Structures are given as C-alpha cells and as structure tokens.
Amino acid sequence: MTVTDDRPTTEVGTARLRKEDQRLITGRTKWTDNIQLTGMLHMAMVRSPFAHAKITAIDTSAAAAAPNVMAVYTGADLGEGQGVLINAWPITPDQKAPTHLPMPSERVAFAGEIVACVVARSAAAARDAAELVDVDYEELPAALELKDALSDRVLAHPDLGTNKSAYWVFDSKEAGTGGDVEEAIAKARTDGVVIEREFRQNRLIPAFMEPRSVVVDPTGEQNVMWSATQVPHIVRFALAATTGVPESKIRVIAPDVGGGFGGKLQVTPEEWIVWSVARTLGKPVKYTETRSESLVAAHHGRDQWQKLTMAAEKDGTLTGFKVELTADLGAYVAVVGGGVPVLGAFMFNSIYKFSSYHFACQTVFTNKTWTDAYRGAGRPEATFGIERMMDELAAELDMEPLELRRKNWISSDEFPFTTVCGMEYDSGNYEAATDEATASFGYDELRAEQKRRRDAGDPVQLGIGISTFTEMCGLAPSRVLGSLNYGAGGWEAASVRMLATGKVEVVTGASAHGQGHETAFSQIVADQLGVPFEDVEILHGDTQISHKGMDTYGSRSLVVGGEALVKASEKVIAKAKPVAAHLLEASVDDIEFSAGRFGVRGTDQGLSIQEIALAVFAAHNLPDGMEPTLDADAVYDPVNFSFPHGTHLCAVEVDTETGAIKMRKYTCVDDIGTVINPLIVEGQVHGGLVQGIAQALWEDAVYDDAGTLVSGSFVDYTLPTAADTISYDVHHRSTPSLTNTLGTKGVGEAGTIASTPAVVNAVIDAIRHLGVDDIVMPCTPERVWKAIRSAGANQAAPTVGAAQPHFDESETENGAAL
Amino acid sequence: MTRISVSVDGATYTDDVEPRTLLVHYLREQLGKTGTVVGCDTSNCGACTVHLDGRSVKSCNVLAVQADGHDVTTIEGLAQGGELHPMQKAFHECHALQCGYCTPGMIMQSIDVLNDNPHPSEQEIREGLEGNLCRCTGYHNIVRAVQQAASSTGAQA
Numbered sequence: 001m002t003v004t005d006d007r008p009t010t011e012v013g014t015a016r017l018r019k020e021d022q023r024l025i026t027g028r029t030k031w032t033d034n035i036q037l038t039g040m041l042h043m044a045m046v047r048s049p050f051a052h053a054k055i056t057a058i059d060t061s062a063a064a065a066a067p068n069v070m071a072v073y074t075g076a077d078l079g080e081g082q083g084v085l086i087n088a089w090p091i092t093p094d095q096k097a098p099t100h101l102p103m104p105s106e107r108v109a110f111a112g113e114i115v116a117c118v119v120a121r122s123a124a125a126a127r128d129a130a131e132l133v134d135v136d137y138e139e140l141p142a143a144l145e146l147k148d149a150l151s152d153r154v155l156a157h158p159d160l161g162t163n164k165s166a167y168w169v170f171d172s173k174e175a176g177t178g179g180d181v182e183e184a185i186a187k188a189r190t191d192g193v194v195i196e197r198e199f200r201q202n203r204l205i206p207a208f209m210e211p212r213s214v215v216v217d218p219t220g221e222q223n224v225m226w227s228a229t230q231v232p233h234i235v236r237f238a239l240a241a242t243t244g245v246p247e248s249k250i251r252v253i254a255p256d257v258g259g260g261f262g263g264k265l266q267v268t269p270e271e272w273i274v275w276s277v278a279r280t281l282g283k284p285v286k287y288t289e290t291r292s293e294s295l296v297a298a299h300h301g302r303d304q305w306q307k308l309t310m311a312a313e314k315d316g317t318l319t320g321f322k323v324e325l326t327a328d329l330g331a332y333v334a335v336v337g338g339g340v341p342v343l344g345a346f347m348f349n350s351i352y353k354f355s356s357y358h359f360a361c362q363t364v365f366t367n368k369t370w371t372d373a374y375r376g377a378g379r380p381e382a383t384f385g386i387e388r389m390m391d392e393l394a395a396e397l398d399m400e401p402l403e404l405r406r407k408n409w410i411s412s413d414e415f416p417f418t419t420v421c422g423m424e425y426d427s428g429n430y431e432a433a434t435d436e437a438t439a440s441f442g443y444d445e446l447r448a449e450q451k452r453r454r455d456a457g458d459p460v461q462l463g464i465g466i467s468t469f470t471e472m473c474g475l476a477p478s479r480v481l482g483s484l485n486y487g488a489g490g491w492e493a494a495s496v497r498m499l500a501t502g503k504v505e506v507v508t509g510a511s512a513h514g515q516g517h518e519t520a521f522s523q524i525v526a527d528q529l530g531v532p533f534e535d536v537e538i539l540h541g542d543t544q545i546s547h548k549g550m551d552t553y554g555s556r557s558l559v560v561g562g563e564a565l566v567k568a569s570e571k572v573i574a575k576a577k578p579v580a581a582h583l584l585e586a587s588v589d590d591i592e593f594s595a596g597r598f599g600v601r602g603t604d605q606g607l608s609i610q611e612i613a614l615a616v617f618a619a620h621n622l623p624d625g626m627e628p629t630l631d632a633d634a635v636y637d638p639v640n641f642s643f644p645h646g647t648h649l650c651a652v653e654v655d656t657e658t659g660a661i662k663m664r665k666y667t668c669v670d671d672i673g674t675v676i677n678p679l680i681v682e683g684q685v686h687g688g689l690v691q692g693i694a695q696a697l698w699e700d701a702v703y704d705d706a707g708t709l710v711s712g713s714f715v716d717y718t719l720p721t722a723a724d725t726i727s728y729d730v731h732h733r734s735t736p737s738l739t740n741t742l743g744t745k746g747v748g749e750a751g752t753i754a755s756t757p758a759v760v761n762a763v764i765d766a767i768r769h770l771g772v773d774d775i776v777m778p779c780t781p782e783r784v785w786k787a788i789r790s791a792g793a794n795q796a797a798p799t800v801g802a803a804q805p806h807f808d809e810s811e812t813e814n815g816a817a818l
Numbered sequence: 819m820t821r822i823s824v825s826v827d828g829a830t831y832t833d834d835v836e837p838r839t840l841l842v843h844y845l846r847e848q849l850g851k852t853g854t855v856v857g858c859d860t861s862n863c864g865a866c867t868v869h870l871d872g873r874s875v876k877s878c879n880v881l882a883v884q885a886d887g888h889d890v891t892t893i894e895g896l897a898q899g900g901e902l903h904p905m906q907k908a909f910h911e912c913h914a915l916q917c918g919y920c921t922p923g924m925i926m927q928s929i930d931v932l933n934d935n936p937h938p939s940e941q942e943i944r945e946g947l948e949g950n951l952c953r954c955t956g957y958h959n960i961v962r963a964v965q966q967a968a969s970s971t972g973a974q975a
C-alpha cells in the first residue's frame with residue numbers, strides 16, 4: 001500500500017478480520033429461506049414457456065384439488081391488489097414503457113413470466129401442484145434479436161406501436177463542455193485518423209449465490225416482508241406507492257443476503273405476488289426461487305451494441321469520441337432500467353482529454369428477461385468501449401498502447417479537471433498507478449517474451465492487455481440525480497446511539513450483502529468516537545431499525561454511507577462536550593476531545609465518552625435544559641461523485657492451433673482513496689476481477705430462436721470455478737478523494753469495470769499480427785480459433801454451448817486453461 | 819413415508835420421510851440445519867456440501883433415505899468444544915468469504931480436499947474446489963485459506 005495521506009490512523013487502514021464471519025463460517029445464518037413461521041404457507045410459480053403469447057385460458061382446478069393446496073391464483077384473481085412494478089428512472093420525458101404487472105392476465109412478454117401461483121402447506125406440495133395448472137397460450141411473434149427489434153418488424157408490446165423506449169443524448173457542444181464531435185471527425189478524416197468499431201456487450205446474469213427468497217407475514221399490525229434484497233428501503237417505498245398500504249404499516253427486512261452484484265437491486269414480481277397473496281390469505285407465505293427460475297426471471301445485465309467513432313490527430317492526440325449505443329431493456333423497464341447505460345454516458349471519455357464528445361443511447365424492448373444493474377452498471381460498458389478503442393488506435397498508429405494513453409490522459413498536476421462531459425475529477429494520479437502496475441507486472445519482460453514468440457512463430461502467442469480506467473462512484477449527489485430525472489435522492493442516513501453500558505449502536509441506511517459493512521463501519525465509528533472496535537454494533541437492513549436509507553449499490557455505501565457515520569458521530573461528540581464541561585466544572589471552550597476522551601486543556605482531568613454516556617443515561621446531573629441523550633442522526637448528501645481509477649494489466653497465452661486461452665498474469669493497481677480495511681478492499685477487487693474476466697471469456701446468456709434462455713442453468717451459464725481462475729497481483733494506492741472527509745472513493749465495482757477490456761485487449765494483442773482486430777465476447781476457444789482461421793473477419797457467430805471448455809478435464813491439466 | 823435414522827452433527831434423528839426427499843431438504847426443513855444451503859438445482863454449485871461418513875457429498879444429490887444409518891456432518895457440527903475447525907479459522911483469517919452463502923459448502927469441500935491430499939499444490943486445490951461455486955471472492959482468498967489450513971494442521975475432518 002502506498003500511503004500518501006498523513007492523517008493519523010488507528011482503526012482506519014487496519015486489516016481487521018471481519019465481524020460478520022463468525023456466523024457465516026459456523027452456519028448460524030439468517031437467510032430469508034431459513035425463516036419458518038407458525039402457519040406459514042409456501043408458494044410455487046407457474047411461468048410462461050413462451051417468449052410472447054396471449055393467455056387464452058387457465059384451468060387451475062386440478063391444482064386447487066391437489067393435496068395440501070390452500071389456494072391457486074391467476075393474474076385475474078389478484079386483480080388490482082397486486083400493485084405494479086415501478087421504473088424509478090424514466091430517462092426521457094417521452095420514454096415508452098408498458099405497464100408491468102407482477103402477474104399479467106392477458107399476455108406474457110418473456111419466457112419465465114409468472115402466469116399463476118400455487119400456495120400449499122409445503123414447498124414440495126406447491127411445486128407438485130404448479131405442474132397441474134393448465135395454461136392455454138396463443139403464441140405471438142417475439143422480438144428477440146436486439147438490432148432486429150430496433151426495426152420494429154416484430155413488436156415486443158404491440159400496444160406500444162414500437163420497440164423503441166427512449167433516446168437519450170449528451171453532446172458536448174450542446175452542453176457547452178466541449179466542441180462539435182462531427183467537426184472533429186470530419187477533420188480527422190482529412191488530416192488525422194478515425195477509428196470506427198462496433199462492439200457487442202454480451203448479456204450477463206448477475207448469478208448471486210443465494211437464490212432470491214421472500215417471506216411476507218401479514219399477521220399483526222405491521223406487514224413484514226423478509227426479502228433477499230439489496231434495497232429494503234426502496235422495496236418498502238415501492239410497496240407503499242403501488243399497493244395502497246401506508247408506508248408506516250410496512251416493514252421490510254433484508255436479513256443475511258447472499259450476494260447481489262446489482263441483481264438484487266430490484267422490485268420484483270415475486271415480492272409483489274407474495275405480498276398480495278399473504279395479505280389476501282392472512283397467513284405468512286414464503287417463496288424461494290429455484291436456480292433455474294433465478295436465471296430466467298431475475299434481471300440480467302449489459303446486452304448492448306456499441307457503435308464507436310474515435311477521432312485523433314496523426315500523432316495520437318485524441319480529438320473526438322462519438323458513442324452510439326443500442327441497449328436491450330428486455331420485456332420491461334426495470335427499476336433503474338434505461339438508466340444503466342446512461343450511467344456510462346459520462347465515462348466513455350474516461351481519463352482522457354477529449355475536446356469533443358457525443359453520447360446517444362437508444363433503449364429497446366425485446367421479449368427477453370428484463371435487464372438492469374449488474375456490477376458496474378453502465379461503467380463497464382464505457383470502460384470496455386474506450387479501452388478497446390485506445391488499443392485499436394494504437395495499433396492503427398503503430399504506437400505502444402501505453403504511450404498513447406500517457407499522451408492523452410489527464411496528468412497528475414492538472415487536477416481538479418473538468419472533463420468533456422462536465423464532470424469534475426477531484427484527484428488522481430494515473431502516472432503513478434501505471435508505473436507501479438508495469439513494474440509489478442514485469443511489463444517490459446513480457447513484451448520481450450511476446451516478441452520472441454512472435455519472431456519464432458510459436459504456436460502459443462502471448463498477448464498483453466491494458467485497461468487504464470476511471471469510474472464514477474458514490475451514487476449520488478441528489479441534485480445531479482434530479483437533473484437526470486431519477487426518481488429519488490442519493491443521500492444516506494446514519495444514527496449513532498450511545499448506550500448506557502458504553503457500547504455504541506450504529507444504524508446505517510446502507511444494506512450489506514457481503515461487503516463487510518459491520519466491520520468497516522465499526523472501524524470508522526471506533527476512530528470517530530475513540531471507542532473500541534469491538535464495542536461498536538452496526539445495525540442495518542431492517543426498515544424498522546434503519547427507518548431511512550437508500551441502500552447499497554453503485555459503490556456508494558462507504559463513500560456516502562460512511563460519510564453519514566462521520567457526521568452523526570460528530571454530532572454525538574458535540575452533544576457530549578457541554579456535558580463533559582459541566583461534570584468537570586470547566587468551560588466548554590477548554591474541553592478537548594481526543595481518542596475517546598474529553599479533557600480539560602492544560603490539566604490531566606477528563607472523562608471518557610463512555611462515562612459521559614452513562615452520566616447522560618442517568619441524567620442526574622446535566623447542564624440545565626439539556627435533553628438527556630447523546631444519540632444523533634445524520635443524513636449526508638454527497639457534493640460530487642468520487643473517481644477511483646487504476647491501471648490493469650493482463651497477460652494471456654493464446655494457442656493459435658486450438659483457440660484456447662490461458663491467463664498468465666493479472667496485475668492491477670487501483671487508486672481508491674483512503675482505505676478503511678485493506679483486507680476487504682482486496683477481496684472486493686479479487687471478486688470484481690473475476691466477474692469482469694468472466695464477461696470477457698465465459699459468461700453469456702444465450703437465447704434460441706424461440707426466445708428460450710438456453711443458458712438457463714449453471715450447466716450452461718458457465719460461472720468461473722476455482723480451476724478456471726488464477727491468483728491475482730493486486731495493489732492499491734490512496735490518493736484521498738477531496739469530496740468527502742474520509743477521503744474514500746469506493747471499490748466495489750472497480751475490478752469488474754476495469755478487467756473486461758484488459759482481457760479482451762490481451763487476447764487481441766496475442767493474435768493481432770494474424771489479422772484479428774476483434775472477437776465477440778465471450779472469447780471462447782471456438783471464436784478465437786475461427787477468428788484466426790478467417791484471418792480477422794469479425795466473429796459474430798453465436799457461441800455453441802458445447803464449446804464452453806472448462807468442465808472438460810483435459811483443459812485444466814496444464815494449469816489455468818481458460 | 820420411509821423411516822430413517824441418521825446421525826447428524828453427533829445427534830441421532832429418527833424421522834419418517836418421503837422417499838423422494840433430498841438430504842439437503844431433510845437437513846434444512848426437518849432438522850433445522852439451515853447452515854447448509856441450496857444454491858442451484860443442477861448440482862453445479864456445491865453450496866449444500868456436507869460430509870457423509872467423512873466424505874464430502876452434495877446433499878442435493880443424495881436422498882435422505884440414502885443417509886439412513888450413516889453419519890452426516892454439516893457446517894454446524896464442525897466446531898468442537900467451542901473451538902473452530904482449522905479450516906473455519908483459515909477462511910476467517912484469509913478473508914475467504916464475503917456474502918458467505920457458498921461458505922459452508924466451500925469449507926466442507928476444502929476439508930475433503932485436504933483429507934485426500936494433505937499437501938496439495940495451488941492447482942490441485944483449485945481443481946479440488948471446482949465443484950463449488952463462489953461469486954464474491956474470485957477464489958483467490960479461498961485458495962489461500964486452504965493453503966494456510968494445509969500448512970498449519972494437515973488434514974482433519
């Protein structure tokens with residue numbers, strides 16, 4: 001770790017082992033599916049096998065008569081009481097969106113949509129009976145392929161009259177933040193260089209390990225929902241807004257949640273249906289999805305075409321970048337929906353000094369699973385686009401790709417820097433991160449080996465991929481969200497409660513699902529209040545305890561939620577100070593607070609914050625008129641985004657005879673500002689890297705011509721295993737962010753955002769001399785082999801499922817064959 | 819219904835089960851052993867891994883009736899006398915878990931890997947864990963944890 005921050009640190013910066021682990025390694029966990037309530041009933045769903053069909057009849061009589069079945073419901077039975085699923089971010093005023101009922105009664109718009117549900121005394125009985133529900137469908141033509149859907153030849157929702165949902169544009173000339181990109185391109189066509197490419201962002205599935213589960217208990221005055229969600233507060237708001245139940249009667253609890261990666265940032269049909277049915281029956285009801293249901297019905301991510309035009313001068317100076325995206329929404333506009341590609345709108349220019357920029361995105365309906373946030377959300381797509389194009393430009397100019405980047409990036413003495421998008425980058429040091437990365441990677445040695453192999457005509461060629469990236473984290477300043485027409489703010493809430501025994505309860509509106517908030521947030525508060533790490537208890541994920549919050553996504557928990565903790569702690573100290581003065585019979589002006597102790601300046605007299613807490617609890621002797629509490633709430637609204645950055649380097653061997661890819665080394669140096677806990681940071685980077693690498697090499701949600709998800713189980717949706725992956729060379733730097741007092745920038749998405757282009761650039765770099773300049777992701781051996789054989793024609797052919805290599809034993813004999 | 823008698827984490831249970839009941843559902847729903855979890859329906863993910871007579875099995879791939887008369891150890895039975903199993907300790911110390919959902923199965927499988935091969939290479943560890951999926955850690959720290967457990971104690975079950 002390179003520390004460039006001279007702030008005195010105690011807990012912050014320490015590699016504390018996690019508080020969360022004890023229950024997780026011993027099986028004392030509270031996953032939603034573990035919950036059992038007296039009289040609880042179980043639900044199973046009946047899902048459409050067709051991508052697009054009219055429901056002409058549903059016969060539920062056999063299911064209703066099956067053993068231990070309590071009720072069967074269709075969409076018509078649920079009626080208006082089922083509520084509706086909301087989109088929180090209509091990206092344009094004229095965005096088209098079909099009504100999204102949790103359970104439609106007339107027409108299904110994707111394979112996997114729920115058409116009926118069965119409630120029974122056991123999960124097995126419910127599932128058995130669900131098989132007996134007889135649904136008659138009249139199949140309709142389905143809009144499937146994204147570009148074809150754009151033509152409106154087949155409509156995903158005939159009533160809308162078009163598949164086009166919204167067209168969103170940012171133009172630097174119109175915004176006054178830069179020049180005219182068309183002029184820059186025209187000029188480059190005459191006396192510079194223009195690179196034009198079209199890249200495919202494959203459709204991905206977040207594939208959190210815990211399948212989604214929901215329990216609703218309508219008994220008692222409060223209606224309680226437990227849900228495997230990242231966003232209990234958003235779910236509560238949306239339930240109140242769409243089902244007519246007062247918000248004050250709704251309690252949503254996210255207990256232990258097994259991963260999310262954006263995939264549990266949603267308001268789901270399953271939650272709404274269980275809510276409606278449990279309230280109708282007056283009994284607790286549980287629904288837990290199977291993995292197959294999860295893959296087909298939980299939202300997917302990415303799925304875009306990116307048409308990119310880059311203009312530069314002949315010496316490599318960048319002058320313009322034009323981005324035209326087509327983004328697949330799937331069948332409905334999800335809660336963030338079309339906002340996901342827009343989150344990338346300000347990032348395609350990345351760390352480079354473009355003088356003109358244009359971004360346009362067309363969102364499109366298809367009869368496929370809906371799409372929404374998946375780790376990085378918009379920013380991986382942007383990073384992929386720019387970093388692939390930088391390598392393409394370098395190749396065109398015959399420049400060393402790192403040199404091209406150096407020539408164009410914002411140098412460390414230019415911060416704060418306002419980009420061509422109008423974003424103000426507060427801090428960064430791209431030179432230092434890159435120097436550290438190239439040294440650790442052994443960049444020059446690997447380049448030398450690459451040359452040797454190339455000169456020798458080695459059938460195994462070496463490729464080096466680069467990704468120098470930045471991202472915007474800390475979602476988000478509420479005013480910015482408002483200007484983008486997002487439906488809510490981006491603040492975060494915290495409370496600090498001083499207990500009589502000296503323990504500290506901290507309530508956060510962030511909602512962890514693997515991030516380690518209980519540990520990292522304890523470290524922050526322990527430093528702020530000067531209390532032992534062990535004495536801080538972090539409470540979260542229950543709207544009755546944490547009544548206010550914006551939840552966890554977009555690398556925001558620490559940057560926004562952590563700052564709220566600081567503000568609340570400061571208020572506690574401010575409240576305690578007059579008490580200390582009163583008890584020590586000193587002037588408030590003479591009281592100094594340091595390391596948990598209020599001392600009288602110039603004396604050895606003092607009281608600990610715990611002693612003050614006890615005195616306030618007793619309230620026997622307080623300053624006149626003082627309210628007997630030290631507890632404090634704070635809501636923090638960030639003033640700006642934070643901009644972590646980093647340099648990622650990847651070396652792969654490509655077997656030109658088989659197309660097999662083997663990763664040799666992966667080095668990254670991420671500058672993420674102040675590090676609260678280096679252990680947690682490294683873990684976040686490792687996991688993020690593998691998700692980004694997986695997009696490049698393995699994962700793909702594939703549909704057949706009928707709109708059926710072919711990769712609908714873990715047999716075919718190939719998550720990487722331990723045997724597919726390698727150990728990573730991970731470093732971080734800490735140029736503090738200037739936009740918050742802790743100096744944090746966020747790290748949850750960095751690895752995923754940066755790694756995908758690093759890997760693809762490496763693969764292309766290995767075989768570019770054979771005439772290959774692109775391979776569609778995932779870069780399976782089949783595609784690599786075909787690219788080599790066809791001497792560089794772009795490979796848009798779909799993956800053949802059987803070609804996925806990593807369950808084949810022979811592939812793994814020689815190390816991490818990919 | 820079929821009557822079975824199974825030893826789980828040191829206690830003996832006698833129950834009537836439907837013959838089709840999977841061991842994982844028996845453990846979770848009838849015995850309340852919710853430390854063992856279900857992550858998929860195709861036996862790919864390994865989240866439900868337990869030990870059956872000391873060998874790892876995916877408990878979604880075993881019928882409860884097949885466990886009749888046998889010994890099952892779940893994640894909940896690993897710690898002895900308040901002492902964590904060395905593999906549990908290693909997972910904690912190496913930060914080999916984040917959301918923790920795959921962790922019970924991953925720990926049970928990791929113990930089995932070391933039982934088979936007390937001194938595995940990194941690649942042998944990776945191949946030994948190939949049947950267990952983790953979405954959070956990228957496996958990096960899981961491999962380190964198994965290496966640490968191997969060097970500190972050798973295999974223990």
